[in-house]
Amino acid sequence: MDTMQQHLSPDAADTHAPWWFSLLGRLLEPWLRLKRDPAEPAALLKPDVPVCYVIERHGLSDALILERACREAGLPSPLAPIRGLPLRQRRAMFALSRRDGWLLGRTRKRNPREALRQLMRALEAQSGRDVQLVPVAIYVGRAPNRQSGWFSVLFSENWVVVGRFRRLLALLLNGRDTVVHFSPPVSLRQVLDEAGGERPERLVRKVSRVLRAHFRRIRAAVIGPDLSHRRTVVDSVLNAEPVRAAIAATAAKERISYARAWRRAQDFALEIAADYSHPVVRSASFLLSWFWNKLYDGIAMHHLDSLRAIAPGHEVVYVPCHRSHADYLLLSYQLYQSGIVVPHIAAGVNLNLPVIGPILRRGGAFFLRRSFKGNALYSVVFNEYLAQLVARGVPLEYFIEGGRSRTGRLLAPRGGMLAMTVRAFLRTPRRPVVFQPVYVGYEKLMEGKSYIGELSGQPKEKESLLGLLRGLRTLLRQRYGRVTINFGEPVFLTPLLDAAAPEWRQAGEDIDARQGWFPGVIDALAARIQVNVNRAADVNPINLLALVLLSTPKHAIAEADLLAQLELSKALLEELPYSDRVTITPASPAEIVAYGERMGWIRRVAHPLGDVLVTEGDQAVLLSYFRNNVLHLFATAAWVAACFLNNRRMARASVQRLGRLVYPFLQAELFLPWDEDGFVARIQATLDFFAQRGLLESSGEGRVYQRGPGQGDAAYQLRTIARSLLQAFERYYIAIAALVKNGPRTLSAAELENVCTLTAQRLGMLHELAAPEFFDKSLFRGFIQKLRERRVIWPDADGKLDFAPELAAVAQEARVILTRELRHSILKITPGAEAAPAEPPAAAQGGA
Structure with missing residues (x-):
C-alpha cells in the first residue's frame, strides 16, 4: 500500500498532521468502519499527478474519515501539501460549506474559490503541471445492519446539515456504517x-457550481431526493393550475362551493401521498433482515x-414483474442495503390497512x-402528484401488469402509470427518465395455494390486518428457498421519443399536438419493458425441474432420464444464450434433483429397475407457475422439437415457414425479443x-432434418422439450377451430373468448391437464386480439368476427404439431353457435 501511495504522489507519505489530529483519529478509529465506493479508488487516478480532494461539508470528522479512507486505499494523503506548486494552502483538500453551531448545525457557505483560485493561478504559472480534483462524498450511518441499535436510526445521514454535537452522536452510533464515495477526478489543466481565455474568477465560480451540483446528484442517488414535509408536497x-381548474369544474358541475370542492381534492391528495421517513426506512430494514432470514435461504x-x-x-422508474406481495419489499430492501435510494412505490389502496398503511x-x-x-x-390530483414526484427527481416503482401474475407468465401490460409518467416528463423535462426493468425469481411462493384457488374460480381473498397476522404465523413455519433479483437492460425514454416523434419537444402540454404518436409510444415502451424483464430471467433448480417433469404424461420420470434432460436444458441455455443478463443455476443435474427433494417439490419412488421422481396433486399445479417463469427461454427449442412430434422428417424451409406463421402469437404471449427474421x-x-x-x-446439405425412431432416447428428449409449449399450440387451435366450426360473422370477440374457455376447460378434464392456466381467459383474449391486429379476423358492422376462407387452411397446418386424436377431440367438444352459452361457469373463469 505504501508503494502505491508513493507511486501516485512522491509526497503522499509526507503528512503534516498536528499531534491532536492524530490522537483524535486513533480515538475515533474503533467507532469507524469505512466502506469505500469504489472499493479500489486508486484505479481512478493518474499516477504522478498531484491530487486535491473536495468534500461537501467542512468538519473535523469528515477530515478524519477522509484521511483514514485515503490511507487504507493507498491514496495520497489529504493532509500533505501539494508539492511543486506555489500555494499558501497547507492541505490537499478543501470543503464547499462549513458547519457552525453545536446543536442546530447552522450553515454558511465557505467559499471554495480561494483554494480553487490558488490552484488555477499556480497551474497558469507552470504550464506543464496538472492537479487532479477528486470529489469525495462522506455518509455516516447509510447502511444499517442487524447489529445496529434502534436509536441509531434517528442519527442516520440525511439532507439536514447538523451541528457538531449531532454529528458526534451520529459517529458514535452509526460510524461503523460509513460510506466514502470517491468520484472520478477532474483535471484542472483540462479545465x-x-x-478558451475565460476570466479566472468566472471559471472558479463555474467549477464551484459544478461541484455543488455533483454532490447533490450523488446524495440524491445514495440517500434520496431532498423531500419536503408531506403537507408541503x-x-x-x-x-x-390543472388541479385548481379541476376543483373549479367540480364545484360548478356539482353546484357546491369552491371551498368544499377544494377540501375534497385535499382529501384525495392526503389519501394518495407518501410520507417518506428516513428513520422508518432504516427501522424497517432491521425487521426485514430478520424476516428474510426466517423465510429465505438467501437473496x-x-x-x-x-x-x-x-x-x-436520471429520474429512475423501477418496473419489476409482479409475482408476489414480497416483490416491492425485497427490491426496496436490496436497493437500500446496496446504498441506492429506496423508490416511492405505487400501491393499491387495498393495502392501506390500519397500522400497515401508515408504515x-x-x-x-x-x-x-x-x-x-x-x-x-x-x-387530476393523482396525475399532478405523480408529476410533482417526477419534477423533484424522486425515483418511482410500479407494476405495469396491474396485478400479481397467477400463472407465472408476464401479464399484458397496462399503460396507465407509464402514460402519466411520460406526460409528467413532457410537461417539465428537467432530467432524463430511464425505466429499469427488474426480474424477481422465486423457488417457492407465499401465495401459491391462493393462486391455485383463484385460477380454479374461487374469489380473491380481500386483504385485511387480521388475515395478514394469521398468514404471518403460517409463513414463518416454512422455508421458501432462494430469491433472485436481476436488473434488466434499462429503457431510456428520450431516444424512444426521438424515434417515434422527433417533434415531441415542441408538444409540451399541448395534448392535441401529441394525439397521433403518444399512444404508440406508450405501447412500444410497455412492450420494451416486458421484453427486457424476460431478458433478465433467472433459471433456478425449481424452474428446470418444473420444465421437465410437467412435460411427462404422468408427471413422473426415471431418474436417469431426468438427469439427462436437465443436462440438455442447461446446455441449451448456455450454448444458445437468450440474453447476456440471463442467469443460470450453477448446480449440476444431480444437485438439482437433490435440492428439489429437499424443498419438497418432488418425491422419489424406489424401484429395482431405477428410481422414479414424481410430482403430484397441488405440487404439480404449483410447479406450472415456475415452468412459466422461464418458458420463453425455451420457446424456439420447443417449437423446433414440436415440428418433429408427428413427423420423422421435415424440411428446414417448412420449419422456418411455419415458425414465421406462429411467431407473432408466441411473441405476444411470451414477450420474445426477436423480429420474424431474428426468430x-x-x-x-x-x-x-x-x-x-x-x-x-441433417441431410441434403442441411435442407432436411430427421429424428430417430420414436422409442429412442433422442426422440424422447425432443418430445419432452416440445411438450413444454404444446398447450399454447392447443389453445391457438381451439380458437381457430371454434371460428371455422361456427362460421364467419357468427361469434363476437367476447363470445369466441367464452367458447374457447369452455372448450379448454372441458379438454383439461378429459386429458387430465393439471394446469388451470390452460383455460385462462386472458390468454385467449390476447390471442384473439393478435388475430385482429394481423387482420386474420375482423369485426363486421354488427361486431361479429369475419374471416377469409384461408383460415381453414391455417387450421389444417395444425396436423404438423397436434395429433389427429387431439384435433378430433377439440373439434368434437367445441360448441357451435347454437350451443355456446354467453358466459362460462365460474370454475372456468380462471385468470389474473
Whole structure:
C-alpha cells in the first residue's frame, strides 16, 4: 500500500498532521468502519499527478474519515501539501460549506474559490503541471445492519446539515456504517485548456457550481431526493393550475362551493401521498433482515452495477414483474442495503390497512385506486402528484401488469402509470427518465395455494390486518428457498421519443399536438419493458425441474432420464444464450434433483429397475407457475422439437415457414425479443444445436432434418422439450377451430373468448391437464386480439368476427404439431353457435 501511495504522489507519505489530529483519529478509529465506493479508488487516478480532494461539508470528522479512507486505499494523503506548486494552502483538500453551531448545525457557505483560485493561478504559472480534483462524498450511518441499535436510526445521514454535537452522536452510533464515495477526478489543466481565455474568477465560480451540483446528484442517488414535509408536497399539488381548474369544474358541475370542492381534492391528495421517513426506512430494514432470514435461504442480485452507473442525474422508474406481495419489499430492501435510494412505490389502496398503511406510507408507498373512472377530480390530483414526484427527481416503482401474475407468465401490460409518467416528463423535462426493468425469481411462493384457488374460480381473498397476522404465523413455519433479483437492460425514454416523434419537444402540454404518436409510444415502451424483464430471467433448480417433469404424461420420470434432460436444458441455455443478463443455476443435474427433494417439490419412488421422481396433486399445479417463469427461454427449442412430434422428417424451409406463421402469437404471449427474421435465425441455430447433440440428423446439405425412431432416447428428449409449449399450440387451435366450426360473422370477440374457455376447460378434464392456466381467459383474449391486429379476423358492422376462407387452411397446418386424436377431440367438444352459452361457469373463469 505504501508503494502505491508513493507511486501516485512522491509526497503522499509526507503528512503534516498536528499531534491532536492524530490522537483524535486513533480515538475515533474503533467507532469507524469505512466502506469505500469504489472499493479500489486508486484505479481512478493518474499516477504522478498531484491530487486535491473536495468534500461537501467542512468538519473535523469528515477530515478524519477522509484521511483514514485515503490511507487504507493507498491514496495520497489529504493532509500533505501539494508539492511543486506555489500555494499558501497547507492541505490537499478543501470543503464547499462549513458547519457552525453545536446543536442546530447552522450553515454558511465557505467559499471554495480561494483554494480553487490558488490552484488555477499556480497551474497558469507552470504550464506543464496538472492537479487532479477528486470529489469525495462522506455518509455516516447509510447502511444499517442487524447489529445496529434502534436509536441509531434517528442519527442516520440525511439532507439536514447538523451541528457538531449531532454529528458526534451520529459517529458514535452509526460510524461503523460509513460510506466514502470517491468520484472520478477532474483535471484542472483540462479545465483551463478548455476555458478558451475565460476570466479566472468566472471559471472558479463555474467549477464551484459544478461541484455543488455533483454532490447533490450523488446524495440524491445514495440517500434520496431532498423531500419536503408531506403537507408541503400536498400544498404544491393543490396549488397547481390543472388541479385548481379541476376543483373549479367540480364545484360548478356539482353546484357546491369552491371551498368544499377544494377540501375534497385535499382529501384525495392526503389519501394518495407518501410520507417518506428516513428513520422508518432504516427501522424497517432491521425487521426485514430478520424476516428474510426466517423465510429465505438467501437473496441474490445481479447486474446492479449498470443501475449504479445510470442512476445519478436520471429520474429512475423501477418496473419489476409482479409475482408476489414480497416483490416491492425485497427490491426496496436490496436497493437500500446496496446504498441506492429506496423508490416511492405505487400501491393499491387495498393495502392501506390500519397500522400497515401508515408504515408503508412512511416507507415510500403512495396509494392509488383501482379505477379512476367517473372521478375526474381524483384523476387530476393523482396525475399532478405523480408529476410533482417526477419534477423533484424522486425515483418511482410500479407494476405495469396491474396485478400479481397467477400463472407465472408476464401479464399484458397496462399503460396507465407509464402514460402519466411520460406526460409528467413532457410537461417539465428537467432530467432524463430511464425505466429499469427488474426480474424477481422465486423457488417457492407465499401465495401459491391462493393462486391455485383463484385460477380454479374461487374469489380473491380481500386483504385485511387480521388475515395478514394469521398468514404471518403460517409463513414463518416454512422455508421458501432462494430469491433472485436481476436488473434488466434499462429503457431510456428520450431516444424512444426521438424515434417515434422527433417533434415531441415542441408538444409540451399541448395534448392535441401529441394525439397521433403518444399512444404508440406508450405501447412500444410497455412492450420494451416486458421484453427486457424476460431478458433478465433467472433459471433456478425449481424452474428446470418444473420444465421437465410437467412435460411427462404422468408427471413422473426415471431418474436417469431426468438427469439427462436437465443436462440438455442447461446446455441449451448456455450454448444458445437468450440474453447476456440471463442467469443460470450453477448446480449440476444431480444437485438439482437433490435440492428439489429437499424443498419438497418432488418425491422419489424406489424401484429395482431405477428410481422414479414424481410430482403430484397441488405440487404439480404449483410447479406450472415456475415452468412459466422461464418458458420463453425455451420457446424456439420447443417449437423446433414440436415440428418433429408427428413427423420423422421435415424440411428446414417448412420449419422456418411455419415458425414465421406462429411467431407473432408466441411473441405476444411470451414477450420474445426477436423480429420474424431474428426468430428464423434462432430456429436455424437451434436445428444446428440439436444436430450437434445427436437429437436430429441433417441431410441434403442441411435442407432436411430427421429424428430417430420414436422409442429412442433422442426422440424422447425432443418430445419432452416440445411438450413444454404444446398447450399454447392447443389453445391457438381451439380458437381457430371454434371460428371455422361456427362460421364467419357468427361469434363476437367476447363470445369466441367464452367458447374457447369452455372448450379448454372441458379438454383439461378429459386429458387430465393439471394446469388451470390452460383455460385462462386472458390468454385467449390476447390471442384473439393478435388475430385482429394481423387482420386474420375482423369485426363486421354488427361486431361479429369475419374471416377469409384461408383460415381453414391455417387450421389444417395444425396436423404438423397436434395429433389427429387431439384435433378430433377439440373439434368434437367445441360448441357451435347454437350451443355456446354467453358466459362460462365460474370454475372456468380462471385468470389474473
